[in-house]
Structure formats: structure tokens, C-alpha cells
Amino acid sequence: MAVLTYAGAAYEAAPGETVLEALLRQGVDVANSCRAGACQSCLLRAACGTVPAVAQQGLKATLVEQGYFLSCVSRPETDLALEPAGGLEVAGRIAGLERLTETVLRARVETESPLEYRAGQYITLRRADGLARSHSLASLPADGALELHVRRAPQGKMSGWLFDEARADDPVSVRGPAGDCFYTSGTPEQPLLLAGTGTGLAPLVGICRDALGQGHTGPIRLFHGAVRPAGLYLRDELLALMRENSNFAYTPVVLEGGEDEGIAMGALDKVIASAHPKLGGWRGFVCGDPGTVALLRKKLFLAGMASREIFADAFVEAPRG
Ligand SMILES: Cc1cc2nc3c(=O)[nH]c(=O)nc-3n(C[C@H](O)[C@H](O)[C@H](O)COP(=O)(O)OP(=O)(O)OC[C@H]3O[C@@H](n4cnc5c(N)ncnc54)[C@H](O)[C@@H]3O)c2cc1C
Known part of the structure; x- marks a missing residue:
């Protein structure tokens, strides 16, 4: 049974359990969403120990080198000393909210320092209480603010908040970008x-x-x-x-x-x-x-x-x- 150390306490992971499941079961509040290795909300860092390769698939090489991994798909094979991924985040604020339809909201987010990204990549948006969700970027860096299009999910926590409660200047933080869904300029004539x-x-x-x-x-x-x-x-x-x-x-x-x-x-x-x-x-x-x-x-x-x-x-x- 692997032992996970996190924020000064030790937790056991039952056989077959993921790191995320083990921490949540024992009352540790770790941000997460898809639980399928797709959204990167549950990113953690293993300061000590080895994580399986599958838990680092799709992460940037710089993150892999530092031991970051997706806790929702990591079944630990060794003891792990864990750290949150907060150091990768940049502070920001909601800069604007505009309803485009009944169920689609355009959210603009400004970050304290510029984010290097390509249009089409996605970020993890984190609310002040820790709730985190992935959102794709409709903006270009030259636009200034990040532009997100948010679908209202029935009883959705983040989308419901953005639609009904969030206001301009509310603090949020942003991690990323991630993903390879973006334009590359090498073949300008390609359809x-x-x-x-x-x-x-x-x-x-x-x-x-x-x-x-x-x-x-x-x-x-x-x-x-x-x-x-x-x-x-x-x-x-x-x-x-x-x-x-x-x-x-x-x-x-x-x-x-x-x-x-x-x-x-x-x-x-x-x-x-x-x-x-x-x-x-x-x-x-x-x-x-x-x-x-x-x-x-x-x-x-x-x-x-x-x-x-x-x-x-x-x-x-x-x-x-
Ligand atoms: C790479 C990536 C990029 C993404 N980009 C975007 C994007 O650009 N725009 C976008 O809108 N979304 C995007 N998403 C999805 C986004 O991350 C969220 O999952 C989505 O917005 C829902 O979050 P939420 O907190 O509102 O809903 P959650 O609270 O996480 O709920 C999840 C689902 O459960 C349903 N649900 C919750 N409670 C109940 C209940 N009691 N009864 C029935 N159903 C319930 C909700 O309707 C929703 O479908 C992206 C996801 C990924 C992985």
C-alpha cells in the first residue's frame, strides 16, 4: 500500500485507487473535474517518488521534468511526497461577463502577468475557493484579456457561478496553457x-x-x-x-x-x-x-x-x- 504525504499529513492509497481518489476519500480537498486525464484540473507535483507514465501523458515536458502529474489517473506504485500545483498559477480577475445566448456566456479574464499561449489551447480557471475547470481560449494574446465561452451546464458549479453570481473584478487564478489544438504556420496553403x-x-x-x-x-x-x-x-x-x-x-x-x-x-x-x-x-x-x-x-x-x-x-x- 503506497503512502501519500500531502500538506504535512500521511494518507494511505488502497490497492487500485488513484491518488485523487485516495486523497478525496480521506477528506483532502483537491481540485478536480473530468477524472479522466483530460482537463488537468487535478494536477499535483510528486516531489519524491515515481508516478506512472500514463499520469504524465499530454503534459508539457517542463512539467514532466518537475514531477507534475494528473492525480486522477495515477495509481501509485511507490510512496509519494505530494505538493499542490499552485505555484504554476497566475492571479487574475474577471474583466467582463456577457451573455451571448441563453446558455452561452463570454467571460473575459485579465491576469496579473501576461500568459503565453496560442488561441485554441485551454487553461484551468480557478475560483477563489479552489473550484477549478478547464476552458478553451477564443482570444489571441494580442487581445489583452483571455476570452472564454462558457456553456451553462444544468446545476453546473462553475458555469452556474459564472452565469449567476460572478461579477467584474472577482478574483480568479489561471493555470496553463495546455493542449495542442492550435494553428501552426508552417504550411500556409494547407486547407x-x-x-x-x-x-x-x-x-x-x-x-x-x-x-x-x-x-x-x-x-x-x-x-x-x-x-x-x-x-x-x-x-x-x-x-x-x-x-x-x-x-x-x-x-x-x-x-x-x-x-x-x-x-x-x-x-x-x-x-x-x-x-x-x-x-x-x-x-x-x-x-x-x-x-x-x-x-x-x-x-x-x-x-x-x-x-x-x-x-x-x-x-x-x-x-x-
Ligand atoms: C480540455 C477541456 C476544455 C474545455 N473547454 C470548455 C469551454 O471552452 N467551454 C465550456 O463551456 N466548457 C469547456 N470544458 C468543460 C468545462 O471544463 C466544465 O466541465 C463544464 O463547464 C462544466 O463545469 P461546471 O462546473 O459548470 O459543471 P459541474 O458542476 O462540473 O457538473 C458536471 C456535469 O454534471 C451535471 N450535473 C451536475 N450536477 C447535476 C445534478 N445534480 N443533476 C444532473 N446533472 C448534474 C452538469 O450539468 C454537468 O454536465 C472543457 C473541458 C475540457 C476537458
Whole structure:
């Protein structure tokens, strides 16, 4: 049985238990959300002891070297001396909150020192009481504040707070960035396809703006899906971006109710397949609901897109209950 030392106390991890499970079971308050190794909210540092390689997958090399790991997927094989990841955070404040639809909020966050990031990556946003959730970045560093698009999750703790209680100037902190869902400038003529539903649009719009700003010359095709037109957002901004850039096209897609509004009708994957049946040589970005992300990844691959050219962020949420 491995012994975990944290904040001056020792805790035993039962066989098969993750570090996060062991600490939570014994009353230690560790921030966490997805519990699936996707969101990085539960990052801890092992100052002593060895963590399994799976617990460091997807982390930056600099974090791996310092012993940081994802406690939700780490089943300890040795005793571990643990430290919180607070030292990686930068203090910030809510700079603005704007409802874009009934269920989507644009949150702007200013940090005390500038964060180095690429549009499309994600950060961990932490509230003053420690609640932490991942959010993708729709902004570019030149915009100043970080821009997040937050979906109101039914009874969701962080999204509910941001929608109903948070105010400008409330303190938050930010860790990151993380993830490889961002534009790289090496192949400016390569066609790009970006697709997602709901707030999956946040990283995609950031990537489009980044690519256009860096002089991408190849076609950029953005598909944004929702159940009904009310679920679409940023339409005017995206239509304006399309008018300003001849290589950029934006296609809103809904399942019902868009007949009279110039919106494509049908399932997102099918609308994409009919517009672009062959995707050999393309690069793809898919973000948002995990089921949709998995489906789109598969469909893009089957249409000929190389798997190394597909970049994805599934917005995995905390398990319910
Ligand atoms: C890499 C990554 C990037 C992400 N980027 C974004 C982004 O850009 N925008 C975005 O909106 N989200 C994003 N997410 C998801 C985000 O991190 C949160 O998981 C999400 O916002 C929900 O957080 P919450 O605290 O509001 O809900 P939580 O309190 O964590 O609840 C989790 C889920 O349980 C449900 N639930 C909670 N309580 C109950 C209950 N009593 N009965 C029934 N259901 C319940 C909620 O509806 C929700 O679906 C991202 C996730 C990852 C992993």
C-alpha cells in the first residue's frame, strides 16, 4: 500500500485507487473535474517518488521534468511526497461577463502577468475557493484579456457561478496553457477544416483568427453545429470575418428550425461530408462535446484526413453525482 504525504499529513492509497481518489476519500480537498486525464484540473507535483507514465501523458515536458502529474489517473506504485500545483498559477480577475445566448456566456479574464499561449489551447480557471475547470481560449494574446465561452451546464458549479453570481473584478487564478489544438504556420496553403458544436466554437474561432492573422492562404472552413438556431452564437462576427477574408467560410448547421435563415440543415458530420467528401491533405480541428468529437475524428479520418493532422479537444465534464 503506497503512502501519500500531502500538506504535512500521511494518507494511505488502497490497492487500485488513484491518488485523487485516495486523497478525496480521506477528506483532502483537491481540485478536480473530468477524472479522466483530460482537463488537468487535478494536477499535483510528486516531489519524491515515481508516478506512472500514463499520469504524465499530454503534459508539457517542463512539467514532466518537475514531477507534475494528473492525480486522477495515477495509481501509485511507490510512496509519494505530494505538493499542490499552485505555484504554476497566475492571479487574475474577471474583466467582463456577457451573455451571448441563453446558455452561452463570454467571460473575459485579465491576469496579473501576461500568459503565453496560442488561441485554441485551454487553461484551468480557478475560483477563489479552489473550484477549478478547464476552458478553451477564443482570444489571441494580442487581445489583452483571455476570452472564454462558457456553456451553462444544468446545476453546473462553475458555469452556474459564472452565469449567476460572478461579477467584474472577482478574483480568479489561471493555470496553463495546455493542449495542442492550435494553428501552426508552417504550411500556409494547407486547407483547414474546423468543426464543433456548442462552446466547441471557442477554440475554433480563436484558431481561425490566428490562422488568418498569420497570413494563411489556403481555404479555412468552419462548421458550427447546434440543435436549433438559438444555440448558434457569434454569427454576425463570423459572417463579417467571412466577408473580410475570401479564403474563410463559415457554415452554421442545425438539426431543426433553420430553413428560413440560410443555415445548413442536418447532422454536423453529414453536412461536412456532403461539402467535403475527400479530405486527403487537409488539417482538422474538432472541439466540444466528447461524443461529437469522437464521431467527427472518425469521419474526417475515413474521408482521408491523416490522423496526425487531426487535432481535438473533447470537453470532458466531471462525472455526475
Ligand atoms: C480540455 C477541456 C476544455 C474545455 N473547454 C470548455 C469551454 O471552452 N467551454 C465550456 O463551456 N466548457 C469547456 N470544458 C468543460 C468545462 O471544463 C466544465 O466541465 C463544464 O463547464 C462544466 O463545469 P461546471 O462546473 O459548470 O459543471 P459541474 O458542476 O462540473 O457538473 C458536471 C456535469 O454534471 C451535471 N450535473 C451536475 N450536477 C447535476 C445534478 N445534480 N443533476 C444532473 N446533472 C448534474 C452538469 O450539468 C454537468 O454536465 C472543457 C473541458 C475540457 C476537458
